Amino acid sequence: MSKATALILIKIILLNGVLALATVAHSEQDRSRLLATGGASTIEGSAGGGIVPMAVLSGYGAREEQGGTAFASHVQVPHYSLSVVGASWSWRNRLELSVAEQRLSHRPLSQLLGVNDTSIRQTVVGAKVRLAGDLIYTPLPQISLGAQYKKNYDFLIPSAAGARDDSGTDLTLSATKLLLAGVADRNLLLNGTLRYSKANQLGLVGFGGDKNNSPELLAEVSAGVFFNRHWLIGGEYRQKPDNLSFISEDDWYSAFVAWFPNRHISLVAAYVDLGEVATFRNQHGWYLSLQGAF
Amino acid sequence: MTGWLMNRSLLILAALLLSAGMSACSPLGKPPADNLYQRLGGEQGIEALVYDLLVEIAADERIVERFRDVNIPRFRQGLESYICSISGGPCEYSGESMQVVHAGHGYTDVEFNALVDDLIRAMEKRQLPVATQNRLLALLAPSYRDIVYQ
Numbered sequence: 001m002s003k004a005t006a007l008i009l010i011k012i013i014l015l016n017g018v019l020a021l022a023t024v025a026h027s028e029q030d031r032s033r034l035l036a037t038g039g040a041s042t043i044e045g046s047a048g049g050g051i052v053p054m055a056v057l058s059g060y061g062a063r064e065e066q067g068g069t070a071f072a073s074h075v076q077v078p079h080y081s082l083s084v085v086g087a088s089w090s091w092r093n094r095l096e097l098s099v100a101e102q103r104l105s106h107r108p109l110s111q112l113l114g115v116n117d118t119s120i121r122q123t124v125v126g127a128k129v130r131l132a133g134d135l136i137y138t139p140l141p142q143i144s145l146g147a148q149y150k151k152n153y154d155f156l157i158p159s160a161a162g163a164r165d166d167s168g169t170d171l172t173l174s175a176t177k178l179l180l181a182g183v184a185d186r187n188l189l190l191n192g193t194l195r196y197s198k199a200n201q202l203g204l205v206g207f208g209g210d211k212n213n214s215p216e217l218l219a220e221v222s223a224g225v226f227f228n229r230h231w232l233i234g235g236e237y238r239q240k241p242d243n244l245s246f247i248s249e250d251d252w253y254s255a256f257v258a259w260f261p262n263r264h265i266s267l268v269a270a271y272v273d274l275g276e277v278a279t280f281r282n283q284h285g286w287y288l289s290l291q292g293a294f
Numbered sequence: 295m296t297g298w299l300m301n302r303s304l305l306i307l308a309a310l311l312l313s314a315g316m317s318a319c320s321p322l323g324k325p326p327a328d329n330l331y332q333r334l335g336g337e338q339g340i341e342a343l344v345y346d347l348l349v350e351i352a353a354d355e356r357i358v359e360r361f362r363d364v365n366i367p368r369f370r371q372g373l374e375s376y377i378c379s380i381s382g383g384p385c386e387y388s389g390e391s392m393q394v395v396h397a398g399h400g401y402t403d404v405e406f407n408a409l410v411d412d413l414i415r416a417m418e419k420r421q422l423p424v425a426t427q428n429r430l431l432a433l434l435a436p437s438y439r440d441i442v443y444q
Contacts, residue, residue, distance in 0.1 A: 063403035137438035180432035185425030
């Protein structure tokens with residue numbers, strides 16, 4: 001483990017330690033939705049898994065409550081690392097607002113290109129509305145519509161690669177259902193998301209490109225099985241656009257284990273396969289995310 | 295917990311003790327060995343589960359107030375018989391439908407979730423396997439639409 005990675009991990013642990021203390025101060029019964037129904041925090045800030053958002057709203061607020069989360073996540077693959085910190089607030093299990101600060105470290109790419117910049121920063125501001133259904137209690141899946149506005153602050157490399165814009169907005173439509181006793185009497189979580197986007201590598205490599213400059217519909221799915229109410233094992237798939245002729249972009253996969261010890265803390269560990277990322281192939285590695293909910 | 299909440303909890307506990315032994319199910323024949331009723335521990339298991347659920351409710355500030363005017367022994371017997379009947383046990387639930395029982399009370403999403411939470415705690419206290427817990431929850435969850443904001 002590099003020194004930088006160790007420092008980031010320590011930061012994550014410290015941040016969440018503070019979060020944990022702050023949230024434990026509240027009583028166990030502050031928020032009423034069932035354990036794990038707020039999902040984890042995705043790298044774009046919205047509630048979901050790790051790389052795919054879901055229709056669930058963050059936190060544990062029921063229809064008469066509100067709640068929030070704060071999170072820190074880290075992705076480590078051979079030539080890149082991505083650190084994300086963010087927060088969200090959900091109102092009456094109807095509206096979720098979220099923000100995520102992403103910082104991509106790309107030293108090997110900088111060396112290859114002979115540039116001094118070694119990181120790309122991006123802010124994602126998201127809003128998600130539950131349109132219909134309930135994750136658990138209705139035959140209809142929970143359905144939510146979301147928007148993610150993204151602003152890239154280090155556009156030098158993306159523009160050199162052929163990206164057209166340094167900001168863009170993704171639209172997402174998600175349907176999520178927890179089937180109680182759905183498989184072998186274990187609870188089965190199913191999620192499908194349609195994204196309308198022209199973001200290259202989340203927007204970290206800008207928006208649109210020379211090959212294609214129009215938003216397209218992209219499919220994302222996630223599924224998991226609850227071993228018990230504290231442990232979820234699952235996987236995700238995220239289709240990616242391919243807008244740049246200079247660098248190709250592969251679809252993403254993850255396999256994850258999520259732990260929900262109580263309504264205030266959750267931890268997700270995953271293996272991620274990002275394929276080719278900006279000239280470097282076989283970018284697979286690990287993902288860790290810690291969330292505090294209050 | 296406020297003073298009267300404490301009193302309310304004590305009242306529920308007292309009612310529980312007084313109503314102990316009242317039987318909800320009348321045996322009609324032996325159900326198959328692996329059905330949910332058997333997994334729940336049959337008549338005795340369901341009685342114990344409902345007892346533990348009421349203990350959890352008595353300690354739950356979110357909903358204990360809703361039980362102020364509830365006839366606890368009657369509630370207990372009705373719930374035992376309801377769980378017995380939906381889990382494939384040898385009972386006919388003769389009470390009113392979930393919709394009729396809950397109509398006009400405006401039960402909230404918070405309150406429904408609180409009750410489910412208390413049931414999960416009770417099932418964990420009974421050390422019911424996760425599979426059995428999930429199967430019972432799957433049978434009870436659809437009643438949400440008959441209970442919340444009705």
